[in-house]
Amino acid sequence: MKILKRILLILFVIITVAVYFNFPKLNFISGYASKNMASTVFITDRSAKSIELNDNDVPLINLADVETDGKSASASVFGLMERKAICHEGLGCTLVNKDYDPNVTMPVPQRVKNENNLVFPYGDKEAKDTVFSNVDYDILKKGINSAFTNNEVQKTRTVLVAHKNHIIGEKYLDGFTKDTPILGWSMTKSVLATLYGILEYQGKIDLNEPVILEGWEKDSRKKITLNHLLRMQSGLAWDEDYTSISDVTRMLFMDADMTNSQAKKEAIAPPTEVWNYSSGTSNLLSGILRKRFKSHQDYINYPYEALIDKIGMSSMLIETDMKGNFVGSSYAWATTRDWAKFGLLYLNKGNWNGEQLFDESWVDYVSEPTLHSDGTYGGHFWLNANGKYPDVPRDLYSANGYQGQRVFIIPSKDLVVVRTGLAEAPDFDINLFLKNILAAIK
Structure with a gap:
C-alpha cells in the first residue's frame, strides 16, 4: 500500500510539473486551432471536418477541441484556455483577447x-x-x-x-x-x-533613410533603415521559434497590435552585422507602412489598389x-x-x-x-x-x-x-x- 501511495505521489508530482511548464502553451495551441479553423472555413468555405482532419492535425494542435459557426471559432484544450477568432468580411479572421471590443468597427x-x-x-x-x-x-x-x-x-x-x-x-x-x-x-x-x-x-520613400520610431532616437536603433528591415539585418533581438513560447508565438497568438513586437526589442548588434529571420520585422514594416497614410482607410486600401487588384x-x-x-x-x-x-x-x-x-x-x-x-x-x-x-x-x-x-x-x-x-x-x-x-x- 505504501509503495502504491509513493507511485501515485510521484505521478502527481510529474503531472503537476508538466502542467506547470506547459500550461502557457495551451494559449498558443487553442489560439492556433481557433484562428486556423475560423479563417479556413470563412475564407475558403471548406468544411470544419476537413480542416480538423488535415490542417489542424499536427502535433499539439490536434489536442484542441474546436467549434465554429462559420463566422467565428472557439477552441480549448481539455476545457482549458479557451481562445476565440472572429471573422469580418474583407478583413478575414482575428484572434481576439480579453481586450476585444465588439463595438469597435x-x-x-x-x-x-x-x-x-x-x-x-x-x-x-x-x-x-x-x-x-x-x-x-x-x-x-x-x-x-x-x-x-x-x-x-x-x-x-x-x-x-x-x-x-x-x-x-x-x-x-x-x-x-x-x-x-x-x-x-x-x-x-x-x-x-x-x-x-x-x-x-x-x-515616396528612400530605403536608406533611417526609420525613426518612438524610443529609437535615443540609442543605436536610430541607425536602422528600411533596407535593413527588408533584409532582416536590423540587429534587433528576435526569437523565431514556433516550438516554444517565443517572440513569434507571443506576437501571433497574444498581441493585439503585432506591429509593436519587434519595435520594442533591443539592438543586439549594429545593422548589417547579423542576419536574423524575423516575422516581427515584417509586421513592424506593416506598422511603418500604416504611418505613411493620413487615415486607416487609406492604409487598408493601399495594398489592394497599388498591387493586388491592379494585377x-x-x-x-x-x-x-x-x-x-x-x-x-x-x-x-x-x-x-x-x-x-x-x-x-x-x-x-x-x-x-x-x-x-x-x-x-x-x-x-x-x-x-x-x-x-x-x-x-x-x-x-x-x-x-x-x-x-x-x-x-x-x-x-x-x-x-x-x-x-x-x-x-x-x-x-x-x-x-x-x-x-x-x-x-x-x-x-x-x-x-x-x-x-x-x-x-x-
Whole structure:
C-alpha cells in the first residue's frame, strides 16, 4: 500500500510539473486551432471536418477541441484556455483577447475588380491551348504528378507551372480547385515587401533613410533603415521559434497590435552585422507602412489598389490584427492562379500588361544575397544563390511559407512554379520536384 501511495505521489508530482511548464502553451495551441479553423472555413468555405482532419492535425494542435459557426471559432484544450477568432468580411479572421471590443468597427478595403475579356494572367478567362516547342508536355505531366506521389507524406495540394506567361500545367488535390484560396503564411512577407518596391518607384520613400520610431532616437536603433528591415539585418533581438513560447508565438497568438513586437526589442548588434529571420520585422514594416497614410482607410486600401487588384489577384485577402494592422508576416490568402500572377509580376520585372508597378532594379534588389544569410535570403525573398537546390538554376528566388507554400521564380527559364501543401523538407523534396519540372523545359 505504501509503495502504491509513493507511485501515485510521484505521478502527481510529474503531472503537476508538466502542467506547470506547459500550461502557457495551451494559449498558443487553442489560439492556433481557433484562428486556423475560423479563417479556413470563412475564407475558403471548406468544411470544419476537413480542416480538423488535415490542417489542424499536427502535433499539439490536434489536442484542441474546436467549434465554429462559420463566422467565428472557439477552441480549448481539455476545457482549458479557451481562445476565440472572429471573422469580418474583407478583413478575414482575428484572434481576439480579453481586450476585444465588439463595438469597435474597422475600415474595410474598397476593392475594385476589373472585368475584362483577357486571358490569364492579365484576366481570368481561360486561355486557348498554347503549345511551346521547347516544352515536353509528357515529362511535365510526370513532374507535376511526382509532387502528389505518396501524398500521405508529401501532402501537396496544388501545383501550377507557368512558362512565358502561360499556364502549361496545373493539378489540384481532391477538394481543391483553381478557385480555392490558399493561406500563403510567410509568402505574405514577399507581398508586403512589394508594396515598398512600389512606393520606392513612386519616389515616396528612400530605403536608406533611417526609420525613426518612438524610443529609437535615443540609442543605436536610430541607425536602422528600411533596407535593413527588408533584409532582416536590423540587429534587433528576435526569437523565431514556433516550438516554444517565443517572440513569434507571443506576437501571433497574444498581441493585439503585432506591429509593436519587434519595435520594442533591443539592438543586439549594429545593422548589417547579423542576419536574423524575423516575422516581427515584417509586421513592424506593416506598422511603418500604416504611418505613411493620413487615415486607416487609406492604409487598408493601399495594398489592394497599388498591387493586388491592379494585377487581378481578386481572390487575395490579407488578414488584420485586433488593431486593424495587416499581418504582413503571415496571413495572405489567394488562389493558386493568383499566387502565380504574383510570381509572373516579378518574372516580368514589375511590368503588368504595359504598366510598370515597380522599377526593374527592384527585382535585382530582392534577389541580391543579404550579408550573413549564406546566399539564402534577399529582400523578403528566399534565394538559391548558394545552390541549396543543386539541380535548379542559381537565379531562382522565391516567396516561401510554412508547410511548403512556395512561389518559385526562375528567370533563366522564364518560369514560375507554385506549390502549396501541408509538408516541406524532408517530407517534400523541393530540389527533386523542381528538377522534375525543369526536365520538361528545353
